[in-house]
Amino acid sequence: MNKYAIFLGCTVPVRAQHYELSARNVAKELGIDLVEMSGASCCGFPLKAVDAETALLVAARNISLASKIKLDVVTLCNSCTAMLSDAQIQLNTEEFHSKFKKVGLSYPHEVRVRHFVRMLYEDIGIDKIGEAVKKPLNGLKIMPHYGCHYMRPSQLYGFDNTETPHTLDELVSVTGAESVNYADKKMCCGGSVLGVDEELAIKMANHKLSIAKENGVDAIASICPFCTVMYEDNQRKAEAQFETQYGIPVLYYPQLLGLSLGLDANAVGLKFNRIKSDSMMEKLTR
Amino acid sequence: MIDLRKSDPQFKWEIAKREGGEGLLKCFGCSDCAASCPVRYFDERYNPRKIIRFTLLGMKDIVLKSPFLWFCAHCHACTERCPQGIRVAELINAIKNYAVEQGYCPDGYKMQLDLLMKMGRLYEVEDFDLKKRQRIGLPPIDKTIPEVAKILESTDILKVLKK
Numbered sequence: 126m127n128k129y130a131i132f133l134g135c136t137v138p139v140r141a142q143h144y145e146l147s148a149r150n151v152a153k154e155l156g157i158d159l160v161e162m163s164g165a166s167c168c169g170f171p172l173k174a175v176d177a178e179t180a181l182l183v184a185a186r187n188i189s190l191a192s193k194i195k196l197d198v199v200t201l202c203n204s205c206t207a208m209l210s211d212a213q214i215q216l217n218t219e220e221f222h223s224k225f226k227k228v229g230l231s232y233p234h235e236v237r238v239r240h241f242v243r244m245l246y247e248d249i250g251i252d253k254i255g256e257a258v259k260k261p262l263n264g265l266k267i268m269p270h271y272g273c274h275y276m277r278p279s280q281l282y283g284f285d286n287t288e289t290p291h292t293l294d295e296l297v298s299v300t301g302a303e304s305v306n307y308a309d310k311k312m313c314c315g316g317s318v319l320g321v322d323e324e325l326a327i328k329m330a331n332h333k334l335s336i337a338k339e340n341g342v343d344a345i346a347s348i349c350p351f352c353t354v355m356y357e358d359n360q361r362k363a364e365a366q367f368e369t370q371y372g373i374p375v376l377y378y379p380q381l382l383g384l385s386l387g388l389d390a391n392a393v394g395l396k397f398n399r400i401k402s403d404s405m406m407e408k409l410t411r
Numbered sequence: 412m413i414d415l416r417k418s419d420p421q422f423k424w425e426i427a428k429r430e431g432g433e434g435l436l437k438c439f440g441c442s443d444c445a446a447s448c449p450v451r452y453f454d455e456r457y458n459p460r461k462i463i464r465f466t467l468l469g470m471k472d473i474v475l476k477s478p479f480l481w482f483c484a485h486c487h488a489c490t491e492r493c494p495q496g497i498r499v500a501e502l503i504n505a506i507k508n509y510a511v512e513q514g515y516c517p518d519g520y521k522m523q524l525d526l527l528m529k530m531g532r533l534y535e536v537e538d539f540d541l542k543k544r545q546r547i548g549l550p551p552i553d554k555t556i557p558e559v560a561k562i563l564e565s566t567d568i569l570k571v572l573k574k
């Protein structure tokens with residue numbers, strides 16, 4: 126049995142419940158046990174630009190919760206993954222560990238931190254996922270969007286290829302959908318710039334939206350709530366700023382995977398997506 | 412114009428001794444970071460190499476007061492490409508941390524700190540959210556996590572922001 130502590134962070138449990146719901150239901154289908162992390166807080170990432178060390182302590186406190194129940198951590202947000210992974214590595218240095226102990230925390234058992242999607246790729250594997258696919262998403266064109274902190278910095282992760290990532294492409298393909306290959310796959314969504322210069326952030330998001338449109342994709346597959354904020358919640362703004370029409374659904378990868386595993390639209394929370402995926406779903410029932 | 416008479420020779424050492432800043436002196440100005448930077452690609456006012464160059468030259472005021480310092484998305488595209496193995500995103504972040512200590516913290520970050528002090532999270536968990544979670548079959552979550560405030564009180568972060 127694959128068993129993990131699930132770290133939700135700030136955004137997913139209140140703003141992206143459909144992501145959480147689909148991930149949990151996919152986990153059930155694939156025999157993955159997700160254990161709650163009672164007392165988990167913000168990952169600490171929002172504090173990093175202000176004071177990296179404080180951010181690391183907040184992150185490390187979350188890791189200590191998983192450490193106490195002796196479970197590796199899976200996360201649903203790219204930035205949470207980066208922040209917790211960084212803290213996990215820092216916990217092995219004497220300097221940081223002593224600061225950590227000073228605030229009354231403990232790390233009794235070594236635990237790993239990975240993105241939920243990476244865990245699917247590494248621990249379940251493409252073959253086993255393929256065997257579980259009951260309703261292949263044949264005929265759909267899906268554009269995978271990795272986001273920055275899924276595989277960068279490589280020093281932290283040592284996973285996938287930072288220039289030409291492929292793991293999410295493979296995970297999309299195994300659902301039966303076509304994973305669209307495109308240039309600039311590693312491009313940032315612009316989310317971190319949103320609070321600083323909205324027009325610039327929208328420009329960055331628009332870049333991939335326009336590539337998605339050129340390729341006639343049925344949906345973008347996202348694995349991070351911030352990227353979804355940029356591509357889905359701000360899609361209207363991009364349309365206005367660039368005087369164009371998109372109407373491109375943005376689904377969380379576990380929603381797509383869930384559909385291919387035979388889960389229904391409710392079980393993957395499809396009605397909570399802001400941009401409706403009716404025409405995509407119609408293709409599937411045809 | 413850059414006026415070198417206003418340069419602070421200590422500035423680069425202040426940055427280089429910080430976690431993440433250790434690579435600063437190795438920069439040879441190749442611009443690979445700027446070439447790989449997505450923010451730079453869309454807005455030329457932002458340039459990581461320039462920030463690093465000005466830091467090396469001791470142009471402290473220009474670097475710390477520049478609104479563009481905060482344009483860095485911390486995406487690590489530069490880190491992957493730097494031929495000198497400098498953790499460029501962490502270096503820029505170290506400069507941001509130093510700017511905060513020197514009194515230049517954007518309001519948005521202060522607001523986030525307030526939220527974390529109060530709730531341990533960025534978004535309030537309202538009864539509505541808890542009900543929705545229950546309705547769709549998601550487990551309950553903690554509304555507030557007071558332990559976060561304890562950590563924030565134990566470090567210098569509140570003092571720095573003069574809370």
Ligand code: SF4
Pocket residue numbers: 437438439440441442443444445460463492493494495496497499
């Ligand atoms: S890529 Fe590295 S060495 Fe080149 S300018 Fe940027 S920081 Fe300096």
Ligand code: SF4
Pocket residue numbers: 444447448449450451459482483484485486487488489490499500503
């Ligand atoms: S981390 Fe900052 S400087 Fe580096 S490529 Fe990304 S936005 Fe540019």
